[in-house]
Amino acid sequence: MKIEKNRVVRFHYTVSEPGQPPVETSKDREPLAVLIGHGNIIPGLEDAMLDHVAGDSFEATVGSDQAYGERREGLIQRVPKKHFRETRLQPGQQVVLNSSMGPRAVTVVKVGGTVVDVDLNHPMAGKTLQFQVEIVDVREAEQVEIDHGHVHGEGGTQH
Numbered sequence: 001m002k003i004e005k006n007r008v009v010r011f012h013y014t015v016s017e018p019g020q021p022p023v024e025t026s027k028d029r030e031p032l033a034v035l036i037g038h039g040n041i042i043p044g045l046e047d048a049m050l051d052h053v054a055g056d057s058f059e060a061t062v063g064s065d066q067a068y069g070e071r072r073e074g075l076i077q078r079v080p081k082k083h084f085r086e087t088r089l090q091p092g093q094q095v096v097l098n099s100s101m102g103p104r105a106v107t108v109v110k111v112g113g114t115v116v117d118v119d120l121n122h123p124m125a126g127k128t129l130q131f132q133v134e135i136v137d138v139r140e141a142e143q144v145e146i147d148h149g150h151v152h153g154e155g156g157t158q159h
């Protein structure tokens with residue numbers, strides 16, 4: 001069964017910047033399950049998956065415009081230290097900040113006595129990404145999954 005809109009694909013991935021060691025992989029956990037055609041993963045990766053079938057392995061290079069977008073200036077924000085769960089913060093560290101818009105991955109820029117400057121850009125903004133993908137299986141989505149726009153059950157939303 002080919003990967004196309006309104007099908008659910010489970011896959012393993014490893015992502016890196018070209019020529020760099022991997023920054024993230026799913027290999028140490030369950031494969032990711034995604035409903036195709038509903039904007040659940042970055043567009044460049046979804047495009048590269050189309051028409052592949054279970055068992056396929058392939059590489060995809062995705063430009064920032066098809067990934068997490070360009071880095072934007074002016075997204076440095078000063079945040080009171082008490083908003084961080086971590087006690088030892090270092091410049092360059094990626095942490096999750098609980099903002100009014102929900103949890104958000106940020107990068108620590110500078111650590112002061114009581115405040116921390118963080119960069120709100122997505123850590124992978126402005127970067128070309130190299131994906132190594134292994135398709136585990138492909139199935140038709142349930143109607144309720146299509147209605148909700150996401151995967152239910154194994155690897156997806158539990159509700």
Ligand code: ZN
Nearest residue numbers: 148150152157
């Ligand atoms: Zn749902």
